[in-house]
Amino acid sequence: MGEIKKDKLDALLTRAHREVDAGILPSCQVAVAQNGEIVAFEAIGDATTDTRYVIFSATKAVVAGAFWHLLADGSVKTDQRVVDVLPEFGTNGKDVITIEQVMLHTSGFPQAPLGRTEWADRDKRLAAFGRWRLNWEPGTRYEYHPTSAHWVLAEIIHRVTGKDHRDFIRERITGPLGLDRLQVGVPPEDQGDVATLESVGEPATPDELERVLGVREIPVGEVTEDALLSFNEPDVRAVGVPGGGAISRAADLALYYQALLHNPGGLWPADLLADVTGHVRNTLSKK
Numbered sequence: 683m684g685e686i687k688k689d690k691l692d693a694l695l696t697r698a699h700r701e702v703d704a705g706i707l708p709s710c711q712v713a714v715a716q717n718g719e720i721v722a723f724e725a726i727g728d729a730t731t732d733t734r735y736v737i738f739s740a741t742k743a744v745v746a747g748a749f750w751h752l753l754a755d756g757s758v759k760t761d762q763r764v765v766d767v768l769p770e771f772g773t774n775g776k777d778v779i780t781i782e783q784v785m786l787h788t789s790g791f792p793q794a795p796l797g798r799t800e801w802a803d804r805d806k807r808l809a810a811f812g813r814w815r816l817n818w819e820p821g822t823r824y825e826y827h828p829t830s831a832h833w834v835l836a837e838i839i840h841r842v843t844g845k846d847h848r849d850f851i852r853e854r855i856t857g858p859l860g861l862d863r864l865q866v867g868v869p870p871e872d873q874g875d876v877a878t879l880e881s882v883g884e885p886a887t888p889d890e891l892e893r894v895l896g897v898r899e900i901p902v903g904e905v906t907e908d909a910l911l912s913f914n915e916p917d918v919r920a921v922g923v924p925g926g927g928a929i930s931r932a933a934d935l936a937l938y939y940q941a942l943l944h945n946p947g948g949l950w951p952a953d954l955l956a957d958v959t960g961h962v963r964n965t966l967s968k969k
Contacts, residue, residue: 686714686721695724702727708880711735713932715940723933734863734876734929736913741928744866744938745832746785747950748839748851750958754951757842760785767838770808774815781838783820784831786964790820793903794830798912801921804840807833824966828905829925836924848922858949859941864930867922876929879914881907 691714701707709727713720725731752758758767760782765772767781776791783789794814800806811834817825836847843850848867856864868876888898912918913927921927945955 686716691722695722698724699726706882708882709733709877711932713936715933715936718937718940718944718946720933720936729877731931731933732875734931736876736879736919736926737928737930737935738910738926739828740930740935741866741924741926742832743942744851744855744864744928745835745847745924746958747938747942748847748855749785749835750950750954751854752839752842753958754954758838764834764838767841768808768811768834771811771814771834773812776814776816776820779820782963784827784834786824787827787831788821788824788964788966789827789831790816790818790822791830792817792825792827794827795904796830796833798918801923802917804837807837811837822966824964827925828903829923832923832925847924851922855938855949858947859938861930861934861938864928864934864938865922866924866928868919868929870916870920873916873919873929876919879911881911 694714695712698710698712702710703726707727709725709729711725711729711731711733712722713724714722723731725733753760758781760780762781763772763777764779764781764784765777771779779789791814794810796807796810800810814830839845839847839850845853848865851866856862856866865872886894891900892898919927919929941949942955942959945952
């Protein structure tokens, strides 16, 4: 097993079993990879190793990997203004926002509204971009953008390449890596292996939040229970929400992260990959 210590792996799997065996969670998957290979992959509870899950914000790393191809070929630059690519975005003071700020969650529109009725309609998404307003001056602070920033990145991909972000990701990332079960946008007829999301447990109390995270309240924003559970619906899964809608097995996601470490087949230029994964650009404090 090389550098993987069996006792550490056993401890991890034992911990993963705990909530499922206690009846708290319906299922989970655990995958561990090393040197580009899966060394452990286990399904626990009401699932098999063929079951797939909505991976929510892990989607952002996949979108980023696709976007790096635009940086590599010079189609866009990090210091370029978004409005230079998407003119309809540059309203309400947003004309100063750079592509890098969007990628770093420092662009100032963390809770910009884009509802389910707009997700699947590109014209409606573009119209929403024009209505968005800033919460604070771009580049002055960090605040996590749950979905808004990555809709902008997805549209930049489309505008520059002429391809829907779902197709571009398949052609440039998941296809070359052989990760066909990691999908951003899954057609309804291919969703039979996707686990149903369930709401379990009670919200954490302020004391519990403070003990674990050091804060007594987490702003909910757009990440509501209803929004999360909407990913049980076939039409929502098909959209490929770029900030949180990808679907995958644990093993495929682990292998994607291995690709970031080992760059199989030179998928990205080596110097660019080293830069984007090793250079810390955001040193701003959260709000």
